Ligand code: OOG
């Protein structure tokens with residue numbers, strides 16, 4: 001290999017994801033316990049559900065399952081967001097989707113940085129839910145000015161990281177030595193700092209305005225606040241958590257339990273208060289938490305509209321935010337309303353509710369060129385010449401994210417903001433457009449159709 005050959009961005013992301021997981025496991029021992037629980041559960045599920053194991057084998061997901069995780073950070077300024085976008089680009093991650101969290105009383109809007117091609121996702125599916133604080137939503141002008149000044153003073157990237165980002169942009173990549181150094185330098189941005197940049201009184205003022213504002217403004221950098229492994233059965237993990245000394249939130253976010261999982265189900269647990277040295281006193285802050293997720297098939301616009309309407313109907317009928325007191329009723333209402341969502345892949349596919357990946361079968365390949373070979377996709381699927389496998393959802397859900405934020409910020413003294421989506425402003429801060437996730441799913445599905453056509457009819 002040539003000495004200056006570039007490491008693929010996918011390999012850099014894979015290395016970074018591993019380094020981040022190691023750092024977080026060291027910082028938050030409960031994360032290690034959760035990882036073990038998820039690994040045990042996944043092994044058991046694969047042993048007892050051969051059809052699921054076969055499906056994950058077919059799509060390749062079985063090989064990425066162990067390394068599959070997402071994290072989350074919260075940034076303070078447009079400049080921070082623009083630079084993190086460049087940092088993630090070195091690892092082949094692009095900002096996908098736009099999420100407005102203001103309806104849930106959280107003063108941020110967000111995107112998810114992730115790989116966008118199925119092959120790149122296969123190498124490393126690592127994603128980071130990235131939020132930008134909306135300082136304009138701080139009502140008190142003095143506090144807003146204080147927050148702006150505090151954020152203007154900090155620099156969340158090491159000089160080494162900034163230099164390597166520039167080098168990667170200039171040269172179109174990084175060699176092996178620089179890629180390793182990049183991972184080390186980039187990791188520093190996500191590290192936890194047990195000391196704050198403000199006084200105890202200033203922290204309280206920020207926190208009284210909103211816990212999230214204190215979490216962003218009072219610290220040197222955007223510490224990673226959770227790292228979430230992917231489980232194949234979230235109900236099993238949720239039930240086993242108390243036995244490991246972990247108390248999960250009352251309800252699992254997302255769709256109800258189904259035979260054929262759709263989108264994303266998530267549950268989280270509150271992290272402990274951690275000691276913080278303010279500039280003038282000792283105190284504490286709770287920011288870091290644990291979360292698990294189960295991923296299902298990605299939905300088309302039609303499927304997503306049905307999901308949103310059923311979720312809204314269940315929540316309207318509940319008449320309150322889901323909590324410990326109404327959790328059982330919420331589950332019941334969700335199961336009831338979601339009866340209107342077909343729970344088998346053949347129907348979901350035929351009704352155009354979900355995305356699929358198509359694979360030519362042995363039988364199909366053997367019949368290639370024969371007289372009776374069907375020509376249309378549906379006929380080839382019906383004849384067993386092509387398998388349709390669910391295309392996994394790679395993104396997040398705004399209502400679920402709001403539930404995760406809220407359970408970890410504490411429900412006390414929640415602020416209320418008018419729904420306030422402003423994608424244009426977010427993209428202005430980001431310095432580029434966000435990628436539309438539905439386009440990505442459509443493209444992956446189409447590529448798989450093209451491959452089948454090539455293999456069977458080409
Ligand atoms: C992000 C919360 C959202 C998810 O998985 O939906 C999230 C945060 O608390 O910063 O991580």
Ligand code: NI
Nearest residue numbers: 072129228291
């Ligand atoms: Ni999360």
